[in-house]
Amino acid sequence: MAGPHTPVSVVIAGKDLRRSLKSRSLVLTAVVGPLALGLIMALAFGGSAGPSATIAVVDRDGTATSRAIVDALREELRGGPVRVRADVPDPEEAVDAERVDAAVVIPPGWTESLSASPEPLRAVRNPDRAIPGEIATSIAGQVTSQADLVRAATSTAAALGADPSGVTQVRPVVTVSVRDLSQAFNAPLYFGPLSIFLFLAMGTGARGLVREQKEGTLDRIRSTPTSARTIVAGSSLGVMAQGLVASLLVYAVSTLLFGAEWGRPVDVVVILVSFVAAISGFAAIIVALARTEPQAEGWNNALAFLFGILGGAFFGGASLPGLLGAVGSLTPNSIAMRALVETGPGGQALVEVWPLVLALWAMGAAGVVLGGAMLRRRLL
Amino acid sequence: MTEQGPRARVVRCEGLRKRYGDRVAVDGVGFAIAEGETYGLLGPNGAGKTTTISMLCGLLHPDEGTIEVGGSPMTTGRCEAKAHLGLVPQDIALYPDLTAKENLSFFGKLQGLDRGELRTRVAEVLELVGLADRAGDRIEGFSGGMKRRCNIAAALLHRPSLLVLDEPTVGVDPQSRAAILDGIDDLRREGMAVLYTTHYMEEAERLCDRIGIIDEGRLVAEGTQPELVAAVGQHPIVRLAAEGDLTTFAGLAADAPQVVRAAASDGRVEVSVLDPTRALAPLIESAEAEGLRISGVEVVQPDLESVFLHLTGKALRD
Ligand SMILES: Nc1ncnc2c1ncn2[C@@H]1O[C@H](COP(=O)(O)OP(=O)(O)O)[C@@H](O)[C@H]1O
Ligand SMILES: [Mg+2]
Numbered sequence: 124m125a126g127p128h129t130p131v132s133v134v135i136a137g138k139d140l141r142r143s144l145k146s147r148s149l150v151l152t153a154v155v156g157p158l159a160l161g162l163i164m165a166l167a168f169g170g171s172a173g174p175s176a177t178i179a180v181v182d183r184d185g186t187a188t189s190r191a192i193v194d195a196l197r198e199e200l201r202g203g204p205v206r207v208r209a210d211v212p213d214p215e216e217a218v219d220a221e222r223v224d225a226a227v228v229i230p231p232g233w234t235e236s237l238s239a240s241p242e243p244l245r246a247v248r249n250p251d252r253a254i255p256g257e258i259a260t261s262i263a264g265q266v267t268s269q270a271d272l273v274r275a276a277t278s279t280a281a282a283l284g285a286d287p288s289g290v291t292q293v294r295p296v297v298t299v300s301v302r303d304l305s306q307a308f309n310a311p312l313y314f315g316p317l318s319i320f321l322f323l324a325m326g327t328g329a330r331g332l333v334r335e336q337k338e339g340t341l342d343r344i345r346s347t348p349t350s351a352r353t354i355v356a357g358s359s360l361g362v363m364a365q366g367l368v369a370s371l372l373v374y375a376v377s378t379l380l381f382g383a384e385w386g387r388p389v390d391v392v393v394i395l396v397s398f399v400a401a402i403s404g405f406a407a408i409i410v411a412l413a414r415t416e417p418q419a420e421g422w423n424n425a426l427a428f429l430f431g432i433l434g435g436a437f438f439g440g441a442s443l444p445g446l447l448g449a450v451g452s453l454t455p456n457s458i459a460m461r462a463l464v465e466t467g468p469g470g471q472a473l474v475e476v477w478p479l480v481l482a483l484w485a486m487g488a489a490g491v492v493l494g495g496a497m498l499r500r501r502l503l
Numbered sequence: 504m505t506e507q508g509p510r511a512r513v514v515r516c517e518g519l520r521k522r523y524g525d526r527v528a529v530d531g532v533g534f535a536i537a538e539g540e541t542y543g544l545l546g547p548n549g550a551g552k553t554t555t556i557s558m559l560c561g562l563l564h565p566d567e568g569t570i571e572v573g574g575s576p577m578t579t580g581r582c583e584a585k586a587h588l589g590l591v592p593q594d595i596a597l598y599p600d601l602t603a604k605e606n607l608s609f610f611g612k613l614q615g616l617d618r619g620e621l622r623t624r625v626a627e628v629l630e631l632v633g634l635a636d637r638a639g640d641r642i643e644g645f646s647g648g649m650k651r652r653c654n655i656a657a658a659l660l661h662r663p664s665l666l667v668l669d670e671p672t673v674g675v676d677p678q679s680r681a682a683i684l685d686g687i688d689d690l691r692r693e694g695m696a697v698l699y700t701t702h703y704m705e706e707a708e709r710l711c712d713r714i715g716i717i718d719e720g721r722l723v724a725e726g727t728q729p730e731l732v733a734a735v736g737q738h739p740i741v742r743l744a745a746e747g748d749l750t751t752f753a754g755l756a757a758d759a760p761q762v763v764r765a766a767a768s769d770g771r772v773e774v775s776v777l778d779p780t781r782a783l784a785p786l787i788e789s790a791e792a793e794g795l796r797i798s799g800v801e802v803v804q805p806d807l808e809s810v811f812l813h814l815t816g817k818a819l820r821d
Contacts, residue, residue: 134612138598145600339596343657346560346590347613350581503579 131349135357139331140364143324153317153324153369158376161313165381176255178262179211179218179226179247186234192266193229205258214247224255227263238277241270253311253464310385310463313377315436318456319427321366322402326423328362329406333416336502351503355495359403366399390466390473394459397483401455404490405430411497430454458482510537513587513665513696514559519568521554528554530720533568538664541687541697543711545704545807547819551720552700553593556669559698560590573664586615589663593670595650596657599643603634603653606642607660614661624660632656632686648679655683659690666690667698672706684710704807704819716811723814732805735813738763738775741786744799745772752793756786768818775813 129137143149180196182189197207211217214226226247236242244263248256332354335341344354374391377383385391406423413419431437433447434456443451451457462479465471473480517533529551536542544552557563559570561577561584570577573587597606607625616624629635632652642650651671658666668687672680687710691697701707707714708728715725724731745752749767756765756774761782763775772790776782779802790797803809811819 128615128617129612131613134609138601138609141605142598142600339592339594340598342557342560342562342592343590343596343610344613345562345579346585346588347610348581348583348585348615349613353581 132353132357132360135344135354136360136364139328139358139361140368143328143365144368148327149324149365149369150372152327153320153366154372154376156320157313157315157317157373158381160316161309161373161377161383162381164312164315165309165383176224176252176258177206177208178255178259179208179214179223181211181214181226181228182209183231184229184233185231188234188237189229196227196262196266205255218247218249221249221252224252225249225259227259227266237270237274239274241267241274243267250464251461253467254309309383310377310391310467311460313373313383313385314460314463315431315456317370317373318398318434318436318459319431321369321399322406322427322430323424324369325362325366325399325402326406326409326420326427328365329358329403329410329423330416330419331361332358332498332502333410333419337416341502345503351499354503355499359407359491359495362406363399363403366402367396370395370399384468386463386467386470387473391463393473393480394462394466394483397462397480397487398455398459400487401459401483401490402487404487404494405455406490407494407498408490409494411494411501430456433457435460455483455486510539512536513538514570514572514698516559516570517568519555519558519570520566521551521558521563522566527720529558529565531568532715532717532720532722534715534722534725536665536696536698538696539691539694540713541691541699541711543707543714544698544700544717545702545707545714545811545819546700546717547702547817550702550717552702552717553669554720555717556590556667556698556700560588560667561585586661587664589658589661589666591655591658591666591668591671593673595642595654597642597650597653600641602639602641603629603645603656604638606653607657610657611660616661621660628656628659631659633682648675648682651675651679651683655686663695665696665698669700670702671699672701672703702819704811708807714807716807716814718811718815724810728807731807731810735805735810736763736775738777738805738809738813739779740803740805740809740812741774741776741779741783742799742801742803743772743774743786743790743795743797744770744801745790745795745797746770747793747795749795752790752795755789755793759785759789761785764813766812766816773812773818775809 180193182193193209197209200207208223211223211226214228217223218226228245228247230242230245233242233244244266246256246259246263248259332341335344371392374385374395378385405426409422409426410419413422433443433451434454435443435451436456458479462476465476466473512535515535519529519532520527521529532551532555534542544555546552554563558565558568559572559577561579561582564579572584575583577584598609601609604625607628608621611621611624626635629638632655634649634653634656637645637649642653645653655668655671672683675683684706687697687699699707699710713725713727714731715722716731717723724734726734749772753765753767753772753774756762756772761776761778763777765772765774774782774786783800783802787797787800808819
């Protein structure tokens with residue numbers, strides 16, 4: 124309708140969003156929870172306790188200098204969150220088979236290259252293990268840049284007529300600290316818990332119409348010239364708005380306050396919106412199928428945790444082995460996590476992951492349309 | 504010679520029927536209300552008042568019957584008829600965590616007011632129900648009476664031609680109750696048609712131009728109060744509060760001279776008589792002869808309560 128009217132579905136959605144912000148339940152469940160869990164995991168990752176990464180250091184050079192580098196790395200990283208293995212023959216195969224989380228390779232001829240232009244160490248990464256991959260890249264980079272320093276010192280000594288043999292020993296000082304980790308790509312630490320808590324909060328939103336029926340406000344809404352379709356659309360829109368506000372808050376606070384790295388903002392927002400749409404779909408179906416509000420709440424929360432665990436919401440998006448992992452990869456949590464990881468810093472462009480984004484929207488659209496139609500028939 | 508046309512009918516319903524399983528909640532109810540008229544639907548709890556109203560307001564689809572509000576058919580979907588309607592539900596239908604103003608703005612937008620109208624109407628309506636100074640407070644902090652008043656305010660924003668109130672004074676202090684009834688009188692004077700349900704006979708007597716008496720889903724009588732009293736015969740009632748076999752005594756008393764009818768309902772017997780001064784002594788004598796222990800005697804002149812008793816054989820409130 125024309126005129127100075129806001130569409131009624133938007134009015135209904137706005138009312139629901141306002142109520143959920145006023146009650147603080149949305150912020151407490153879907154924002155504070157994921158931020159706290161994400162931060163705890165980020166900190167645990169940097170300390171000696173908690174989850175760790177196993178990184179293979181593979182010496183393809185085989186000189187005294189390269190062996191010394193391997194030993195030095197093991198010593199430097201001892202007692203920290205990163206476990207170093209020097210007994211891996213084929214780093215690509217080991218990373219693919221997930222025997223190690225990532226690898227650092229000293230290339231053949233590396234010692235030779237030191238005097239001219241040091242060849243960089245190579246990191247072998249698994250897209251599903253973003254943080255160890257980032258650590259391996261960081262280690263490779265640190266060793267390479269120190270080798271370059273040594274080369275500069277050596278050539279300077281030679282130019283000055285000094286004996287350069289005293290500086291040719293590369294003894295890298297490698298540090299993996301909490302600060303390093305927080306600058307690494309750590310969106311999965313926040314997105315994992317967010318994906319679960321968001322499902323809980325959006326389920327509460329999706330049950331709004333059932334609650335309004337019990338509390339009598341739905342009758343008042345229905346006594347106005349508002350169609351059933353508009354009422355259900357408004358409610359769905361409200362659920363999505365709540366999910367979007369919560370996920371954008373988690374994204375913003377973890378980035379601005381905790382230094383988390385998610386990737387290009389536009390990509391991140393598009394993926395978060397798509398994930399919110401998918402969860403709206405599941406929440407709508409649950410409300411439509413459940414006979415009572417407590418039943419809907421039970422189903423919703425069970426599915427939220429099931430999806431979270433199967434989809435690898437805990438510990439950086441690691442997937443489960445075997446069949447569980449295959450099933451888990453179909454969850455919206457896992458799909459969105461993969462999209463985030465693949466478009467993460469240094470990753471692919473968003474257009475490269477369109478099938479993942481499309482899958483999320485398909486789940487959302489199917490759920491909202493089907494669930495909405497069922498709910499409309501039942502309540503209105 | 505002046506010719507005054509009949510006032511326009513704002514609502515008309517006919518043959519409304521609704522069943523829940525085997526239970527018939529509303530069984531052939533029909534009435535019409537003209538503009539500026541207050542129509543009372545009087546009946547005990549469970550009589551079918553709320554079910555009737557729910558069908559009338561397009562919340563519930565009737566099994567049978569037709570409804571027209573403001574000249575358009577009422578449906579459970581979006582319809583023109585709903586633009587003429589203001590509903591005050593039986594239970595407070597407001598968001599407790601939003602302020603009075605936020606609640607009214609929300610429902611006003613749904614009723615189709617634009618931004619400009621909304622601002623002035625919210626202020627006017629809050630003023631009307633005496634909540635202007637509490638506009639920014641959440642409903643959950645309101646007293647029962649204030650919630651009731653705000654519940655009414657939310658139905659008035661769009662100046663409906665029909666205001667439907669479902670037992671709006673239940674659980675309200677006497678002062679708020681008087682304010683609510685006065686407010687409804689004012690609205691009626693402005694030409695609004697009012698449908699008012701209650702199980703309080705005094706409210707129906709005080710407020711309503713016409714009254715429909717509803718019991719077990721049926722409209723058992725309809726008219727002005729004097730019409731209703733006249734229709735059932737103006738018989739005073741002798742009310743005996745007593746212990747013993749009241750039902751047997753009521754049966755005996757019904758056959759006694761002077762007695763029109765008699766009915767027992769918990770703890771008392773109500774006997775309609777032609778002349779209480781002559782009927783009283785023999786009644787008490789025979790009650791004592793039957794072994795009843797009488798604890799109170801009262802003579803009641805006919806009112807809606809007695810009309811209801813006459814029509815249904817039971818008390819309006821028990
Ligand atoms: N949703 C329902 N399901 C089953 N029975 C109902 C329902 N609503 C009302 N009833 C029954 O219909 C009858 C009329 O109820 P109602 O219209 O609420 O009466 P009133 O408003 O006069 O107290 C009652 O017997 C009540 O138990
Ligand atoms: Mg009722």
